[in-house]
Amino acid sequence: MLYIAVAVLVLTRLIDFVFYGGHAHDLVGAVGFGVLFAGILIEERSRAVNPPPARLRRRANVIAACGIALVLGSFLLEWKVFG
Numbered sequence: 001m002l003y004i005a006v007a008v009l010v011l012t013r014l015i016d017f018v019f020y021g022g023h024a025h026d027l028v029g030a031v032g033f034g035v036l037f038a039g040i041l042i043e044e045r046s047r048a049v050n051p052p053p054a055r056l057r058r059r060a061n062v063i064a065a066c067g068i069a070l071v072l073g074s075f076l077l078e079w080k081v082f083g
Helices: 002-019 024-048 054-078
Strands: none
Touching (some): 024 054
């Protein structure tokens, strides 16, 4: 269910960017949600390996954190916090 929700968010942001103005915050949001999705996939893949490698889980957490930072940055751009 989480995969579908994140995929819908990515597609929504991409459609907004392509068809409704081409604002930078839409593109940054789409990339952020995409990176977050990649982090979630890597986390799930690391859980499937027995024993789960700590290096892979740490990498997944860093990627997901970067995705969250990009999404938050897109909201700040949308609300014109940066000018």
